[in-house]
Amino acid sequence: AFAFVNPGYITLVPEPCYPVYRGATYFAGGLPIYMDLRPENDFFPDLDRVDPRDAARAKILWLNYPNSPTGKLATKAFFEKAVAFARKHGCLICQDAAYTEMAFDGRALSILEIDGAKEVAIELHSCSKTFSMTGWRVGWACGNRDLIAGLGRMKSNVDSGIFTAIQRAATTALQHYDRIVPPLMKMYRQRRDTFCNGLKAIGWNVRPPEGTFYCWIPVPKGYTSAQVSSRLLEEADIVTTPGNGFGAPGEGFIRATLTVPEERLALAVERIEKLKW
Numbered sequence: 001a002f003a004f005v006n007p008g009y010i011t012l013v014p015e016p017c018y019p020v021y022r023g024a025t026y027f028a029g030g031l032p033i034y035m036d037l038r039p040e041n042d043f044f045p046d047l048d049r050v051d052p053r054d055a056a057r058a059k060i061l062w063l064n065y066p067n068s069p070t071g072k073l074a075t076k077a078f079f080e081k082a083v084a085f086a087r088k089h090g091c092l093i094c095q096d097a098a099y100t101e102m103a104f105d106g107r108a109l110s111i112l113e114i115d116g117a118k119e120v121a122i123e124l125h126s127c128s129k130t131f132s133m134t135g136w137r138v139g140w141a142c143g144n145r146d147l148i149a150g151l152g153r154m155k156s157n158v159d160s161g162i163f164t165a166i167q168r169a170a171t172t173a174l175q176h177y178d179r180i181v182p183p184l185m186k187m188y189r190q191r192r193d194t195f196c197n198g199l200k201a202i203g204w205n206v207r208p209p210e211g212t213f214y215c216w217i218p219v220p221k222g223y224t225s226a227q228v229s230s231r232l233l234e235e236a237d238i239v240t241t242p243g244n245g246f247g248a249p250g251e252g253f254i255r256a257t258l259t260v261p262e263e264r265l266a267l268a269v270e271r272i273e274k275l276k277w
């Protein structure tokens, strides 16, 4: 956002979302305009419903697929629509692809595979999720040449390079992708199936994620997200994130994370079953 947003500019931000899209826009003096991601829209923003005045002033369309927190993967049709929108309105697309290698059935699409995307889009990648290198701060951007140049100008003036040992670790991780990533994905798939099938068996209506290591779970009727997360924490020692923390349309959901062993996830289901709602 700092590279492209001037005070008064608008960015289009899907919600629920990783809160940084919103925060970075504010830091740059811009104004985020939100687009809801809801189950009834298959967790895609409805670009046809963006106010034409906002579309005309938008500088960045933020996207994030595979999506946190909903676990949704992009379709080719949606990415084509987003590219057409950006070209029509003269905005750029910043597609956060942090979870791009974490797709359960097949491969996640890159937006750069779409015709015309390289004129308007950049994609942000990270080693944090793919190689469990969270906190190591290694990632990269690729896509439109001018946008990458703008990002490079900004980055080279506000911070400096990553510790060399970590860069070498990232190189090794990338070189051994085939040995590292498929077993990790097999592990996450087993965790997802154990947890989601377990929840379904006790009557919770959960859509298994298509990608990422998150489960986006509708809360029982009559409860808020915060109430459910609090009860799970206080009465079952289970940590989840209340969905409203990702933005208003996240109310009514909690996010669970598949970063603990399968046995712990099975135990979580057992404990959830004992709570009466």
Ligand SMILES: Cc1ncc(COP(=O)(O)O)c(C=O)c1O
Pocket (backbone or CB within 6 Å): 018, 064, 068, 096, 098, 125, 126, 127, 128, 134, 135, 137, 138, 139
């Ligand atoms: C959607 C999304 N993008 C980006 C990140 C952060 O990635 P990095 O560690 O490379 O800053 C996260 C981490 O939670 C995330 O969920």
